[in-house]
Amino acid sequence: MLTGFKLRKRDEPWKWGALVIFLGALLISLLISAFLLEGQGKSAIDGLFILWDGSFGHVWALEGALLKAVPIFLCSLGVAISFRMQIWNIGAEGQFALGAIGATWMALSFPHLHWTLLMPLMFIMAFLLGGLWAGIPAALKLKLKVNEIISTLMLNYIAILLLDYLVFGIWKDPSSYGFPMTPKFSENARILGMFGSSVHWGVALCVAVGAAFWAFMRYTRLGYELKASGQGPRVAKYAGMPYGFLVMFVMCMSGGLAGWAGCVEVAGTTGRLEPSLMVGYGYTAIVVAWLARLEPLNIAFASFLLAALRVGVENLQLELQIPAAFGEIMEGMILLSVLAGQFFLTYKLERRKLSD
Amino acid sequence: MKQFTRFFIAALACTAMLMSLFACGEAPKKADEKAEKNAAEKKEDAKKFKAGFVYVSPVGDAGYSYAHDMGRQAVQDLGWVETSFVESVAEGADSERVIRNMARKGFDVIFTTSFGYMDPTLKVAEEFPNVKFMHCSGFKKSANMDNYFGRMYQARYLTGLVAGAMTKSNIIGYVAAFPIPEVIRGINAFTLGVREANPKAEVRVVWTKTWYDPALEKDAAISLLDVGADIIAQHQDSPGPQEAAQERGVYSIGYNSDMASFAPKAHLTAAIWNWGSLYVETVKEVRDGTWKGDQAIWWGMDKGIVDLAPYGDMVPEDVRKMVDAKKAEIKSGKDIVFAGPIKNQKGEVAIPEGQSASDEQLLGMTWFVEGVVGTTE
Numbered sequence: 001m002l003t004g005f006k007l008r009k010r011d012e013p014w015k016w017g018a019l020v021i022f023l024g025a026l027l028i029s030l031l032i033s034a035f036l037l038e039g040q041g042k043s044a045i046d047g048l049f050i051l052w053d054g055s056f057g058h059v060w061a062l063e064g065a066l067l068k069a070v071p072i073f074l075c076s077l078g079v080a081i082s083f084r085m086q087i088w089n090i091g092a093e094g095q096f097a098l099g100a101i102g103a104t105w106m107a108l109s110f111p112h113l114h115w116t117l118l119m120p121l122m123f124i125m126a127f128l129l130g131g132l133w134a135g136i137p138a139a140l141k142l143k144l145k146v147n148e149i150i151s152t153l154m155l156n157y158i159a160i161l162l163l164d165y166l167v168f169g170i171w172k173d174p175s176s177y178g179f180p181m182t183p184k185f186s187e188n189a190r191i192l193g194m195f196g197s198s199v200h201w202g203v204a205l206c207v208a209v210g211a212a213f214w215a216f217m218r219y220t221r222l223g224y225e226l227k228a229s230g231q232g233p234r235v236a237k238y239a240g241m242p243y244g245f246l247v248m249f250v251m252c253m254s255g256g257l258a259g260w261a262g263c264v265e266v267a268g269t270t271g272r273l274e275p276s277l278m279v280g281y282g283y284t285a286i287v288v289a290w291l292a293r294l295e296p297l298n299i300a301f302a303s304f305l306l307a308a309l310r311v312g313v314e315n316l317q318l319e320l321q322i323p324a325a326f327g328e329i330m331e332g333m334i335l336l337s338v339l340a341g342q343f344f345l346t347y348k349l350e351r352r353k354l355s356d
Numbered sequence: 357m358k359q360f361t362r363f364f365i366a367a368l369a370c371t372a373m374l375m376s377l378f379a380c381g382e383a384p385k386k387a388d389e390k391a392e393k394n395a396a397e398k399k400e401d402a403k404k405f406k407a408g409f410v411y412v413s414p415v416g417d418a419g420y421s422y423a424h425d426m427g428r429q430a431v432q433d434l435g436w437v438e439t440s441f442v443e444s445v446a447e448g449a450d451s452e453r454v455i456r457n458m459a460r461k462g463f464d465v466i467f468t469t470s471f472g473y474m475d476p477t478l479k480v481a482e483e484f485p486n487v488k489f490m491h492c493s494g495f496k497k498s499a500n501m502d503n504y505f506g507r508m509y510q511a512r513y514l515t516g517l518v519a520g521a522m523t524k525s526n527i528i529g530y531v532a533a534f535p536i537p538e539v540i541r542g543i544n545a546f547t548l549g550v551r552e553a554n555p556k557a558e559v560r561v562v563w564t565k566t567w568y569d570p571a572l573e574k575d576a577a578i579s580l581l582d583v584g585a586d587i588i589a590q591h592q593d594s595p596g597p598q599e600a601a602q603e604r605g606v607y608s609i610g611y612n613s614d615m616a617s618f619a620p621k622a623h624l625t626a627a628i629w630n631w632g633s634l635y636v637e638t639v640k641e642v643r644d645g646t647w648k649g650d651q652a653i654w655w656g657m658d659k660g661i662v663d664l665a666p667y668g669d670m671v672p673e674d675v676r677k678m679v680d681a682k683k684a685e686i687k688s689g690k691d692i693v694f695a696g697p698i699k700n701q702k703g704e705v706a707i708p709e710g711q712s713a714s715d716e717q718l719l720g721m722t723w724f725v726e727g728v729v730g731t732t733e
Contacts, residue, residue, distance in 0.1 A: 054457075060456075060460070064453045067449070068449070068450075068453075164565065168534075168535065168733065169733070177495050177537055177719050177720045178536055178537040178540075178720055178721070178722045179471060179536050179537070180534065180536065265449070269448070269449040269452075270448050270449060270475075271475075272475075274447075274448065274472065276446060276447035276448040276472045277448060279446045279448070279450070311453065314442055314445075314450075314453070314454050314457065315457065317441075317442045317443070318408075318440055318441075318442050318454075318457065318458065318461070319440075321440060321441070323414065323416070323443065324414060324442075324443045324444035325414070325444075
């Protein structure tokens with residue numbers, strides 16, 4: 001097939017390559033999805049339009065996607081900071097749970113505190129618990145050389161069980177007929193909509209955190225050291241950088257951000273702690289981080305697009321009665337083709353010269 | 357050469373962009389035309405009545421959502437109702453968006469079929485006072501929102517009678533999802549049936565902490581089989597436990613729908629939902645304007661919302677007769693399941709003789725009856 005071409009490593013980076021690859025991959029995935037729709041006897045043109053309509057076609061659709069993107073973005077930014085240093089934090093899910101637990105703890109303990117005091121308290125506790133939860137694998141890695149991939153993953157299960165224990169046990173709402181959920185938070189513990197819309201202040205928080213992350217990586221010495229240590233512990237130590245401190249620092253930051261995601265979810269959307277809070281944002285975050293190649297602005301776009309896709313697929317389901325699995329297939333195809341497309345950032349196809 | 361390659365790639369990219377732009381421009385136009393056509397059609401037949409359903413799991417699982425979807429199909433078969441559903445909707449924030457989307461699209465009545473949809477349903481109900489909402493298995497209600505459920509414990513009790521009569525090892529395994537009143541009530545009713553048919557038998561409970569996880573449910577069933585259970589019952593949404601029983605050559609009791617096709621050699625019977633009876637009645641009421649809000653609907657076997665699946669061939673005639681007699685009694689409207697005296701696990705009398713558990717007690721049930729081995733945690 002490709003006898004007329006050969007693969008060659010690029011001499012210089014392909015300037016708009018990432019964008020072209022992304023759009024191309026999106027196009028290919030949508031085309032395949034269209035064929036799949038036709039295969040189920042549904043009109044592909046209608047399907048794609050309904051998908052668009054459900055994701056971007058209305059203000060409320062955009063608002064829905066924006067709100068859904070918030071926890072994904074915060075978790076993803078968290079894992080990105082650790083991935084930058086080649087520390088593989090797979091535990092955003094558990095750190096998210098701990099953050100939600102921390103925020104709930106404060107909200108239930110001080111329901112009458114004015115929100116200007118209660119809200120910071122909730123965020124501090126969420127950051128602390130999430131950060132501590134991520135600090136455990138960091139300490140294990142530094143002291144006992146335990147692989148952080150395993151320990152962060154395992155701690156996810158423990159965190160979810162801890163959450164279950166609390167909502168099935170001591171924090172259970174006595175008026176809930178035995179159903180597992182905490183009492184509703186007081187109004188002081190709720191994150192409200194911005195300027196009367198349904199989009200809450202968590203979105204503004206994301207913008208601030210994203211900007212801070214970017215500035216930190218670009219302008220501070222610590223940020224530079226993180227990137228440098230990503231080349232390996234020995235390089236870092238040779239250059240006189242405090243590798244142990246850096247590992248601890250990125251893990252705690254990473255966990256703290258996931259903890260904030262948990263805090264925003266309980267205070268902004270559900271208004272109480274319940275098991276259904278855990279829908280896998282922590283794992284989605286890892287995919288998003290890679291998709292966005294660990295850049296904060298890209299992470300924002302990728303979180304939003306993924307959230308919009310998921311929201312749009314709900315519309316597709318409702319209008320065309322296609323199975324929910326179709327949405328997962330679409331999502332999988334987009335992710336796979338974008339990631340596979342990265343290959344062309346380093347290599348390119350070149351026509352063979354006659355002399356070859 | 358290199359320059360040419362670059363130019364070539366750039367041209368290719370531009371063409372692709374242009375094509376995609378063209379496609380994007382074209383698609384909405386066509387869809388707009390279609391929408392106009394749809395609108396015109398809609399005007400013609402004076403707005404069709406629409407009923408929406410929100411499910412927590414996929415409908416193809418033979419379990420809980422499948423049973424609700426059979427109900428939806430019964431509504432669809434009326435001919436004058438257009439039905440639509442969204443499946444695998446996570447409880448919490450996602451469900452609120454899905455329910456609101458339905459309300460916005462002019463559905464007349466929306467059934468939200470999982471406990472975790474309660475608060476979201478209530479919230480959307482406040483925003484759309486003209487849409488009727490039916491929430492399954494919760495306890496909140498409002499001017500345009502009812503909650504509804506069926507007295508599944510009646511069918512559970514009957515399956516318990518079958519299990520009690522059929523066990524030889526006197527150990528019956530029960531794979532259960534979450535320790536909430538609905539599930540505990542079912543285990544208790546089942547155990548009361550088991551002990552009535554066989555006072556020596558005990559029911560061992562394993563919690564999976566999931567509604568739907570075929571592999572985990574199967575593993576839980578295997579762990580019960582390993583401690584000597586010779587019948588497996590379940591409060592789960594997949595047929596995993598049924599398959600585990602069949603593989604070991606023992607019996608099983610299904611739930612949600614007739615699961616005989618998954619384990620024909622094991623399946624004694626099943627406690628099944630028949631939501632169609634309630635759903636058909638509800639859409640008729642909404643259409644006729646007789647629907648009332650602020651209701652807590654809890655139908656029993658007498659209204660046909662719960663039932664027993666056909667017996668497997670291995671259930672002997674005398675057992676069938678005994679169970680059928682009790683079934684007839686319940687169907688006539690007598691709720692005999694939680695009639696005292698009933699003892700708790702410690703042997704203390706929880707419901708004295710001459711009394712029966714009130715609906716309030718049943719809805720908040722967090723203790724096990726005597727004969728259950730396991731904890732409610």
